[in-house]
Structure formats: C-alpha cells, structure tokens
Amino acid sequence: NTKWNELQKFALENKNENIIAIAQTGMGKTEAGFLWMGNTKGFFVLPIRTAINAIYDRARKNILNNDKIEEKIAILHSSSLEYYLRNISNDMSENEDILNYHTIGRQLSIPINITTMDQIFDFVFKYPSYELKLTTLGYSKIVIDEIQAYSADLLAYLIYGLEKVNEQGGKIAILTATLPPFIKDLLKKNMDFKENENAFTSDVIRHNLKVINERISSDDIYEKYNENKKLNKNNKVLIVCNTIKEAQKIYNQLKGKVDEKELNILHSKFIRKERLEKEEDIIEFGKTYDEEKNIDKKSGIWISTSIVEASLDIDFDYLFTELQDLNSLFQRLGRCNRKGKKDSKDYNCYVYTKIEESNLVDGKRGFIDRSLFNLSKEAIEDLDGQLSEKEKVSLIEKYLTTENLKDSDYMRKYNKEYEFINDIEPYKFQVNDVNLRNILSEEIIPSPIYEKYLSDITELENKLKDREISIIERVKLKDKIKQYTVSVHPIDVKNYEFAVQSGKAIHYKKVMLSNNVKDYIKVIECEYDEVGYKRMRYDKQTRNSAIW
Structure with a gap:
C-alpha cells in the first residue's frame, strides 16, 4: 500500500533519462534513486562514509531483510571490509564468505553499489586499464547525492568523469537538497538532463530563523537551553561550528554549566572507536519519534561540525550555527525539525554571520570561499522569522549564480583542475599514483x-x-x-x-x-x-x- 510521492514518481517516469531533482530533506531521495536505477546496474555516490553505511544498512535490513545481500548490494569505501566484519558477520555462514563478498564488490561485480567517489571516479587519471572501470560505468546508472558538498577540485574530477560515463551511454541522476545554479551550469555544459520545472518541496514550514551579526555565543545557547528546561519544552539542541577548534571551545564554555550527561561533542578528530559510538548516540538521541510514535522528548546539547550536514537522519528542536555558505546552511537547517512535525512559530534556528577571519580563503590559508560566504551573508541578512522550502531554493537560485561566482577562488580552482584532468595523456599515471580522495591526512x-x-x-x-x-x-x-x-x-x-x-x-x-x-x-x-x-x-x- 505504498504511495510514491511526486519526486519518486518523477524518478520512475524518467528511468531512461539523465535527471536533476532538487528535493528538500526528508522527501525520500534515497528511495527515488533506487526507483530510478530499476533493474540496471547502479552506483549510489555519497561524500561521507557514515552516510554510505547508513543507506547500506537501511537497504539490507528494511528492503532486503538481509536476504542474499551478497548477490544484490555492496559498499565501496576504504574500510568496507572492516564494516562488513563488524556488522554482517552473523548474517553469513563463513568468514570466507565475507572475504569473497568484499572481493567481488571491489571488482564492481555486484548489481547495486553504495560508494565514495574516489572508489569509481579515479579512472579520470587514465592509468593503464582505466577503460575497464569506465566501460562498466558506461552501462550503469549513477546517482550523485549532495553534489554541492564537494570541494572545487573534487567537483572538477567528478563532472569530468560523469561526462565520460555519459559519452559511453551511462545514465546520471543528480539528487540533492540544494543545487546552486553555477554547479547546474557546469553539469549542463556538456550533458543533457531532464529536470522538474520546480524543486520538490512541501508547504510545511520547518524553520524559523533569527540571523545574528555576531560570533556564535555559548551564553545565548545556555540561556535558551535553560529557559526550555524551566518551561519543560522539547530541548534537543544542535550546535554546528565551522571548525573543530570552535566546537571544542563552545564545549569547554558550556562545561560546568550543563549537566555532563546532557553535553556531547562529535567531530572528525576522535579516535574511530569513540567516533562510532558518538555517531550511534547522536542518531539515537536525534530520532523524531519514541516507541509510542509520539514526538521524542529529550533534553541535551550536541556540538558538532559540518560532518552532521549530509545524510545523517537526526531531528533536533533547536539549531545554533555559524554561517559557512547557503548550501551548508540549508543542509544544517535540515537537522532541525527534519520531518516538519514540530511547532515553528517561534525561532528554532539561530544563524551567526561573523566568523573567524582566518577561515576565509586567502592564498593558501583558509577553507571557506570568500565570495560564497559574502553572497550567502547578503542573502540571509534581512531574514527574520519563518522560512519556507521554496524560499530557500529561491535564495540559492538568486545568489549562487555563475555570474556572481565567475571571479571566485572556487571557480578558479575548479577550472584549473578540470583543464589539468582533461589534458592528462592516457597511461601517464600508474594506478598507485592516484589519490582522488585528496585528503591531506x-x-x-x-x-x-x-x-x-x-x-x-x-x-x-x-x-x-x-x-x-x-x-x-x-x-x-x-x-x-x-x-x-x-x-x-x-x-x-x-x-x-x-x-x-x-x-x-x-x-x-x-x-x-x-x-x-x-x-x-x-x-x-x-x-x-x-x-x-x-x-x-x-x-x-x-x-x-x-x-x-
């Protein structure tokens, strides 16, 4: 008795086309991606391993009921074997079966693959035998989730790779909560896409913004948290900082004021053991409903960074965040009142528009593009009150255009990397020379x-x-x-x-x-x-x- 929504119907009706679908958080983009793939070999590409593991678990448990998963779906990332051993060893008769499952998956021999981009798009370096991977992708369907999350250089590799796959006959679906016009223009430069006339949004108002032209304040957070406790209100508070250093600082400022059992922090600089535990904890804490299907009511603070932006199914009552850019901001808003089932008549999202100057790109320093940041700040500075999903899309369409960003550091870096990858002669690189993850760590x-x-x-x-x-x-x-x-x-x-x-x-x-x-x-x-x-x-x- 399932009824597909408009996004999912659009995916079903255009299974043989390249598609671009912009849809608000919580509209079922993952299901739409699977429906669009149909019975064709498919690759689901996401930027973060946590999100990959979460979609894999949803598919194998909720869709496949753990039935013959080794013949149907695989994950591809740098620690996939370890993930299998920790999570599915009880569902397979022999450990050797897992090793075989992992090996076959690495050979791209399983129908559906959920993967990081570095696992399949490294062929853009044209190393010896790269044609094998390109040919496999050439008869497959590829879903790109949250394309706006990639840095300029990785976006260049991705779009160049998609163009080559498209030339070979492969099909591409861009499914995302936000898609800046400048990225859409880059995609459509050498490829054709079927688009829905309007973004897939509902009329539900989920967010009520207060924009504050100051640095993020632990005093503001504590005041709101304390007020909610006194009034016995729903009190799940999420704080998203642009840097780990800022997150640690806010934690230390709140420590001693807030009960230690109610104060938590999550970022990428925890050892794996602790990070896994914290990710499980935040997902459990951030669920929308309790066992009785009522709104889950808890009191607690989680401080994090941009790692909570993409594909984590968490639902908080209040958000305090630094501004990074519009894409990132709207992703962060998606972690608050995610399902739209909570009251948004009063402010539930507080956005601070002053950030550490050293975070803005200046030569080799910084990581936030100055043009993107300034345009984003201009876009939201007059906002006050409820913000609809349609208004979010309109702001991105108005401000993050190719014209506005043509002289940005982001576009300069993108063009430089695209030209570099386009000019590589076949077989100049060896496969071991390639590190598409581009992670300095x-x-x-x-x-x-x-x-x-x-x-x-x-x-x-x-x-x-x-x-x-x-x-x-x-x-x-x-x-x-x-x-x-x-x-x-x-x-x-x-x-x-x-x-x-x-x-x-x-x-x-x-x-x-x-x-x-x-x-x-x-x-x-x-x-x-x-x-x-x-x-x-x-x-x-x-x-x-x-x-x-």
Missing part, C-alpha cells in the same frame, strides 16, 4: 590513548606477528588496533617528529601491524581528552605522561 594513535590502552594494543601487536593466522583474523586484529587511531594533518606528524629530534617531545615506538617493517601506525605525543584530539605546543607543554 595520516592515521596516528594519540599518545594519551596509546598509554591508556597500552596492554590491549601490545597484545594485538603480538598476535599479528603470528604468520599462521588467517587473512580474516589478520583484518580483524588490524581493525581492532585502528579503532584507536585518528586522522591528523601530516604537518602535525612532522612537527612532532621535529620536536622529538630537538628533545622537546616524547619518542614513542611505532605500532606494528605485521612483520613487514613498512606496515605500522605512528604514535605521536599530543593532547586528547573528552573534546578529542588537539595539537600540542611542544615548547610550552607541561606533561603528565607516565612515560615522560
């Missing part, structure tokens, strides 16, 4: 974590020295060690190694993952506590390390 174990779990890590290291253990057992043991790792910038590692050479930092031995001398994880001296990883000023540090 290195996995390390923070020294406080290493000291806390030293006996467990040592035990795992010793087991890995055994040459007789099976491949599956080796993967499991390595995964257990990697639960203690966090990704940091390579500069952090270099600064630590320089400090060790200067006698200003503790030297830690590497954690070995096998008998191969090149297979290891570095341990670096740093700060790590309930707010996660922090860089250390080695020349000004007072240490409490037992090893020191």
